[in-house]
Amino acid sequence: MSQARIENLLAQMTLEEKAGQLNQEPNSIEVDRTLVRRGLVGSVICANSAYAGNDRQARVMASALNELQRVAVEETRLGIPLLLARDVIHGHRAVAPIPLGQAATWNPRLVEEVAATAASEARADGIHWAFTPMIDIARDPRWGRMAEGFGEDPYLASSLAAAAINGYQRAGLDDPKGIVACAKHYVGYGAAEGGRDYNSGEITPHTLENIFLPPFHAAVKAGVATIMAAFLDIDGEPVTGSRRLLKGILRERWGWDGVIICDWGAVAELVKHGVAENLKEAAAMALRAGIDIDMAGQAYRAYLPELVREGALPVSLVDEAVRRVLRLKDACGLFDQPYTDESLATADLPASHRTQVRDMAQQSAVLLKNNGVLPLAKARKNYAVVGPLADPAVKEVWFGTWTIDGLATDMVAFLDAFRQALPDSGVWHALLPDDAVGMVRMCDAVVAVIGESNGRSGEDNAVTDIGLPPGQLDLLRALKRARKPIVAVVAAGRALAVTEVCELADAVLLAFHGGLESGPALADLLVGDAAPSGRLPVSLPVCTGQVPIPYNHKRTGRPVPLRGSRYLDADDQPLFPFGFGLGYTEFRFSATTAEIQGGTVVVRATVDNVGNQDGVAVAQLYIRDEVSSQTRPVRELRGFERFPLPAGESRVVEFSRTPEDLGFRDRDGSLVVEPGEFTFWISPDAASGVGVKLRVD
C-alpha cells in the first residue's frame, strides 16, 4: 500500500475510527465484536490478564484469530485489518531458556536463530507482533523481571538485543516466518527501587545515558519496528507521560519513527501516579508524550475524539499516530493478506526447533564449581537424584516465567532424561528429604536439583532474599553428612546468592530456567555428552545485602581493597564475577597486548586450551578509561567472542576498536571521546586477566 493509500484511508476515517486504530483491546477470544465492527479496535493483545507471564493462558490458534480478523476486514466500514499481538518472550512452542539464560550463552548468533524460530512458530499461529525482546538492564536481583532480560551489562545486552530483533524481523514483517519485534520496557524499568516491580527508579542522567539507554539505541539501529514504554516513573515523570524520554530521545534524537505502545493499562496509571487528574487528562498527556497505542487501557478510545473536538489536542497528533499504525499494518502485509494460512501451524513440534532450544539450554548453563566430580562417570554407578525441582510432576517449572504456548506434553523431565543418559548405571529418585538423605548413603554421588520455581521470578515477583527458597539449604546440609559427592543443579530466574551451596556441593551448575529441553540438556552436561560453556551475564552476589553489585561500578574516592567502600560483614566482591563460567577443560589467557594501527586500537591475547578436553572459550574485552572528565566504571565490556578450542590448541583473539568505541555519553547523550590512557584486558571474566595500558589520542 502506498503512502497515498494510507492518506486516502486516513481522510475517510472518523475521529472515533482514528482513536480505534490507537486502541489495543485485550483478550482475543472474548474481544467485543461490536467494538471491532464499529472500527474501534486497531489491535488486540492475545492475553487474558494483565499478568499473563504468571498465568498459563489458553494457546492461540490461527483459526480463532482469523475469525476475529474476518470481523475487522469484512464487517467494518473501512475494512482495516487488526494487528494481533502476544508476549512471545523466550520461544513460542519450542520454549527456549529464559532471556537471562540466553544471555549466559554469550552467543548472539544462537539468540538470533532462536528468535527467528519463535517468530515462525508464532506467526503460523496467527500472531503478527511479539512484545519482545525485553532489554532492560537489571542490576538488582530482587527484581523478579531480571529473568526476562539480558543481564547487567549494556554492551552484552545491546549485542543480544540486536541479535534478537534481527531474528524476529529477519524474514520480513510481511513474511509467514517474520514477526514485529517490540523492544521493552523503555526505559530504566530495571531500576525499580528495592527491586519492587513498578516502583519508581532513581536514575541519574549519566547512568541513563551510559547504562540504560544503550540497548534501546542498539534496538533502534537494528530496525526494531515498535517500542514499549515502561511502567515506572523516573525523575518525577512516569515514562508513559514523558515527552522528554519518548519523543525527545526516540524521535528527535535518534530519528526513529516506529510505533510506541504503552504497557498494559499504563495510560490509565498516569492517574494513579498522580500526574493526571482523570483518564481524559491521562489520554492527552500520553499522546502528547508520544504513546501511539494505548494497550488495554481504553483511555484513547474513550477520550481522544472528545479532546480533539474540544480543541485540547490537535488532530494532527492523532493522525501522526494513526499513520504509524497503518504503516505498520501495511509493512506486515495485512492489507493484502490479513489472514494466516491455517495449514502452516504444525501439530508436531519440528525436531529442528527442539534441537535448537536444547543447544541453547546447554550453552546457557554456567558451571560455577567443579572439584572433579563432573562429568559423572557413566558406567556401573549408582546416583541419587533428589531435590524439589527433580520431581517430574513439577517439570514445567523449567519452562521459566512467561511461557504461554509451551506444552508440558512436549517436555521430557530431567529424571527421565538422566536415566536415558545413564543406561548402565542406577538412577534412584527420592522425593522427600528424609528418603533422600537415606538414599544418598547407598549411592556413589547425589544430584540435588534445587533452586527457584518459575513463579518466583517474572513480573511482580520480587523477593527480599535472593538466597535459595526455604528448606533447600537444610537438605544440602543433611546430604553433606552422608559424605558423598554432591552435584547441585540450580534453577534460577535471577542472580541467586548460592554462597553456601558452593561450600556444600562439590559441583554447582547454575541452569537458570532452561525451557522445553532443560531435562535432556542438563543430563547431557552432567554425564559429559556436552560440556558447560555458559558465562554469567550478571555478577552473583554473596548475599542480598550486597546488591546492587554490578561489575561495572565506579572506582569511588576510596576504592577497596584498602579500607574504603566495603562491608564489615561480607566481602566487597561478588561471589562470582560477571563473565565467569567453567567448563570441562581449562583455558589460559596470556597477558593482553595493545597497539595503535592506522588510528584504531588493536588488542590481542592468546587463549590456550591447557586441559585435556575440547571446550568453548569466551574471550571478553574490557576497557578502563584511566582519567576522564566524568567518573567511569572500573571496567567496561567492549567486545567478546565465543569460540570452540580443541584440547591442546591455542588461538590469538583480536579486537579492533576506534577511539569512538572507547567513549562515553554525556548527560545530554552526546558521545564524548577523550584522549588519554586506557587499560585493556582480554580476559575470561570481569575480575581477572593481565591488562595493558595504552595512550589513545
Ligand code: BGC
Ligand atoms: C508487562 C509487559 C507485557 C504486557 C502484555 C505487562 O504487564 O509489563 O512486559 O508485554 O503486560 O502482556
